[in-house]
Every structure is written in C-alpha cells, then in structure tokens.
Amino acid sequence: MTSSADAAVEVIGLTKDFGATRALDQATFDVARGEIFGLLGPNGAGKTTTMRILLTLLMPTAGTARVAGYDVTTDPVAVRERVGWVPQGHAVDPLLTVMENMTFMAGLYHLAPAAARRRADQLAQLAGLAGCANDVAKDLSGGTRRKLELAMSLMSVPAVLFLDEPTTGLDIAARRDLWAYVRQISGDGTTIMLTTHYLEEADALCDRVAIIDRGRIQATGAPGELKITYQASTLDDVFLAATGQELVA
Ligand SMILES: Nc1ncnc2c1ncn2[C@@H]1O[C@H](COP(=O)(O)OP(=O)(O)OP(=O)(O)O)[C@@H](O)[C@H]1O
Ligand SMILES: [Mg+2]
Incomplete structure (x- = not known):
C-alpha cells in the first residue's frame, strides 16, 4: 500500500524516554500522502508525544522520523515549513x-497584510466562520472555536496537518461539521x-489508523481491514483486543 516514495510521514523505531518513563517504544508506521490517518490509544499511550516529535517540538531518544520527506532531527526547519498543528487544548487568543x-x-x-486578509477570508468561508468573523473568540461555542483553531493552522497551507483530539468535547453535529471540514482539507491535498x-x-x-498502547504500535490498517483481522464488528472491539483490555459489561 504505502511505499516510502509516497509517504508523507515515515516513522521507524521511534523511541522517547522522559527520565525513567518510556513514552514511545520502537514505534514504526507510515502515512501516505493525502491520507487521513488516525493515531488511537488510551490516555498516556504516546500519541501527543509522537506528534510533538513529528512537529520537531521534541527530540526522539532513538529512531528516525521523516515528514514530507525531511528528517525531523537533521532538517527541522524544512519540516516546520510544511506542517500545521492544532494542539490538544486551546490555541486561540x-x-x-x-x-x-x-x-x-x-x-x-510572514504573510503581507493584504495576502493575510485574503487568506483569512478564504479560510473563514471554508470553515463556515464568515458569519462570526467579528465575534470575540471567548464568546464562541466550543465547536466554532475548534473550527477557528483549524482555520488558523491552515494559514500556511501545510503539506501535513496534525490534529490532536480536534473534536473532544464537541456535540455530534459540531463533530460532523468538523469531519466535513477535515475531508475538504484532505480533498485539497493536505x-x-x-x-x-x-x-x-x-x-x-x-x-x-494505528493503535498505540504504552508507546508500542499494536496494529495498523484500514478500519475495515482491522475489523476483519480481529473478527470484530466495531473499531471499539478492535481497540480493546489490540490493547489487551476487557470489555466491562
Ligand atoms: N514532558 C513530559 N515529561 C515527562 N513525561 C511526559 C512528558 N510528556 C509526556 N509524558 C509521559 O509520556 C507518556 C505519553 O504521554 P502522551 O501525552 O504522549 O500520551 P497521549 O497518548 O497523548 O495521552 P492522552 O490520550 O491522555 O492525550 C505518559 O506517561 C506521559 O505522562
Ligand atoms: Mg495526548
């Protein structure tokens, strides 16, 4: 499926220690260009740590990672020019x-004011924010604020966009709006x-998706493929099996 020639993200044996805590343990996976790829795992599994390394915000302890063809350790500036990030938590003023x-x-x-205004108008349309362009951010609903964060991360037209729990706390309608927006961004080539x-x-x-548990990648594949492999009817059941957790009735 994925070969390194068309990979947007390549992670090989990536390991990260925080003191005595091994947050990431020999993780290996890749993401094809144009894919929407999910990194799934329990709290503390190493998801945000993986993203922070791929964004060049953290140095790995061992292993290699390339984003848009550039090594995060030896070419961090080239990586930063090609990524966008919506962090876990809030990023708006x-x-x-x-x-x-x-x-x-x-x-x-470093966009010139006229170009900035054009891009901001374009993104406000794309994200459905045109009607609230002059609203103060603190008064926005959670879903609208998340859309704004996403729009802000797209200012630079990134090759690879990292979204850390973009829909946490949103109601189902707001989540579905955001999914449509993410699909649209993906359709535009990010x-x-x-x-x-x-x-x-x-x-x-x-x-x-990749399922990660205690820093180790336990399974990677299309949701449909994983359901077949694990003989599960839902991704929840795949997740519980891959992370060795029991379903509590
Ligand atoms: N800066 C840090 N210093 C020390 N330990 C850290 C640091 N950042 C993360 N960790 C530890 O690394 C492990 C992985 O954390 P990480 O934030 O990557 O998990 P996560 O999968 O994103 O979890 P969640 O679903 O709760 O967001 C955890 O044990 C966490 O306590
Ligand atoms: Mg996290």
Missing part, C-alpha cells in the same frame, strides 16, 4: 476576534494525522 486571530497567525507566517478517543469518528473519517 480569547480577547481577539475570529478575524484578528487569523490575521495574527498569518503574521507569524495529509492529515489526527488523534481521537471517539472510535466511531476514526472509523468514519480515517483511511487508516
């Missing part, structure tokens, strides 16, 4: 309006790697 947040982010990417604890979301949205 609550006192600025929707449009001000977007143009502020454009400034960080590779997307996301984490989620909602496995039906991963099933609906992801071309392939």
Whole structure:
C-alpha cells in the first residue's frame, strides 16, 4: 500500500524516554500522502508525544522520523515549513476576534497584510466562520472555536496537518461539521494525522489508523481491514483486543 516514495510521514523505531518513563517504544508506521490517518490509544499511550516529535517540538531518544520527506532531527526547519498543528487544548487568543486571530497567525507566517486578509477570508468561508468573523473568540461555542483553531493552522497551507483530539468535547453535529471540514482539507491535498478517543469518528473519517498502547504500535490498517483481522464488528472491539483490555459489561 504505502511505499516510502509516497509517504508523507515515515516513522521507524521511534523511541522517547522522559527520565525513567518510556513514552514511545520502537514505534514504526507510515502515512501516505493525502491520507487521513488516525493515531488511537488510551490516555498516556504516546500519541501527543509522537506528534510533538513529528512537529520537531521534541527530540526522539532513538529512531528516525521523516515528514514530507525531511528528517525531523537533521532538517527541522524544512519540516516546520510544511506542517500545521492544532494542539490538544486551546490555541486561540480569547480577547481577539475570529478575524484578528487569523490575521495574527498569518503574521507569524510572514504573510503581507493584504495576502493575510485574503487568506483569512478564504479560510473563514471554508470553515463556515464568515458569519462570526467579528465575534470575540471567548464568546464562541466550543465547536466554532475548534473550527477557528483549524482555520488558523491552515494559514500556511501545510503539506501535513496534525490534529490532536480536534473534536473532544464537541456535540455530534459540531463533530460532523468538523469531519466535513477535515475531508475538504484532505480533498485539497493536505495529509492529515489526527488523534481521537471517539472510535466511531476514526472509523468514519480515517483511511487508516494505528493503535498505540504504552508507546508500542499494536496494529495498523484500514478500519475495515482491522475489523476483519480481529473478527470484530466495531473499531471499539478492535481497540480493546489490540490493547489487551476487557470489555466491562
Ligand atoms: N514532558 C513530559 N515529561 C515527562 N513525561 C511526559 C512528558 N510528556 C509526556 N509524558 C509521559 O509520556 C507518556 C505519553 O504521554 P502522551 O501525552 O504522549 O500520551 P497521549 O497518548 O497523548 O495521552 P492522552 O490520550 O491522555 O492525550 C505518559 O506517561 C506521559 O505522562
Ligand atoms: Mg495526548
């Protein structure tokens, strides 16, 4: 399926120790260009750690990782020019309006004011934020705020976009709106790697997923393939089997 020639992300034997804690243990997987890829696992499994290494925010202890063809350790600047990130938690300035947040982010990417305004207008349309462009961010609902965070991360048109729990806390309608938005971004050619604890979301949205537990990759594949392999009817059951957890009735 995936060969390194068309991989957007390649992770080989990636290991990260925090003192005595091994957060990531010989993780190996790849993400094809244009894919929506889900990294799934229990709390503390190593998902955010993996993303932070791929974003060049953390140095690995061992192993290699390439993003958009560039090594995260030896070529971090080239990687940073090609990635976008929506972190776990909030990344907007609550006192600025929707449009001000977007143009502020454009400034960080050194866009000239006119280009920044054009891009911000375009993204506001794409994300369904045009109607609230002048609202102050602290007054937005959680779903609208998450859309704004996503729009801000797209200011630079990243080759690879990392979304850490983009829909946590959103109601089902807001989540589905966000899925549609993520699919649209993917359709425009951006590779997307996301984490989620909602496995039906991963099933609906992801071309392939990796299940990680205590820093180790336990399974990788398309949700449909994994269900066949694990003889499971849902991704929840695949997850429980792959992470050695029992379903409590
Ligand atoms: N900066 C840090 N210093 C020390 N330990 C850390 C640090 N960051 C993460 N860890 C540890 O590494 C492990 C993996 O954490 P990580 O945040 O990657 O998990 P996660 O899969 O994203 O979990 P969650 O689903 O709760 O977000 C955990 O044991 C965590 O306590
Ligand atoms: Mg996390």
